[in-house]
Amino acid sequence: MSWEYLLMQLVNGLILGSMYALVAIGFTMIYGIIRLINFAHGEVVMIGAFSTLGLMSHGELPFPLVVAAVLLVGAGAGILIERAAFRPMRDAPQVTGFIASLALSIMLQNLGVMIFSGQPRNFNFPDYLRSSVSLGPLDVRVIDLCIIGLALGSMGALMFFVQRTRMGRAMRATAQNLEVARLMGINANRVIMIAFALGSALAALGGLMWGGKYGQIDPLLGFVPGLKSFVAAVIGGVGSIPGAILGGYILGFSEILFVGLLPPVYASYRDAFVFGLLIVILLILPDGLLGDKSEDRA
DSSP states (O other), X not given: OOHHHHHXXXXXXXXXXXXXXXXXXHHHHHHHHHOOOOTTHHHHHHHHHHHHHHHHHSSOOOHHHHHHHHHHHHHHHHHHXXXXXXXXXTTSOHHHHHHHHHHHXXXXXXXXXXXXXXXXXXXXXXXXXXXXXXXXXXXXXXXHHHHHHHHHHHHHHHHHHHHHSHHHHXXXXXXXXXXXXXXXXXXXXXXXXXXHHHHHHHHHHHHHHHHHHHSEEOTTTTHHHHHHHHHHHHHHOTTOHHHHHHHHHHHHHHHHHHHHHSOGGGGGGHHHHHHHHHHHHHHHOTTOSSOOTTOOOO
């Protein structure tokens, strides 16, 4: 095994971890504020992927404009999901929201099959994004570099928003105690809606990246990446944005190295490895790596 091969696997782990981290952020933001695990979040990845496919097929739009449009589509989908599905049951028991999110996930999957059919679609970016550039001994595609750059830039912008803006402070206050935040005059409905919008925008961007990386999409695209991103959020500590980012990269690197360094016969067991890793980490750190130690037990 050459060191160039190992270096390429590390780059692949960085790319996969970036995509997991983007989607995991949405899980952890929503849970941190309203204690809801939104399993329909993975379907926003699918919405982002098909939105990108539609935008790229209608003329040569500049790539930055496509990215901006996909972010807006994802934010709109998040707002619609929050207003239509979860706000009416805000005061219901937690298990009600959990079941509703599973039902919504299945509904969106089947709606995608009805609209787009179940056949995979080729996802071809312009030639300049599929071309390769030399980075020392490695040849890396431009789209892969864009994935890394967009992910790091988006996560940096989100951290700045949460830490430095008035709305970000309101989100942190609401996550600490929803009722006290309301008594302080914070519009909790607006804060929750913005959390859904931001998390869904990043998930849709993850869908753009997923299609660009693997070249094929289908209406069931979001289920497995969404589930693994939830695993990443749990590993990092559900409710912690830095934890979601850390968990995404740990999972991405671990999965790629598992497939790349072990004999090929083990490659089909990558999903079993992912969930095995989750169990091991939770046995050692039940709250995740950066989770709140005061979190209520189920």
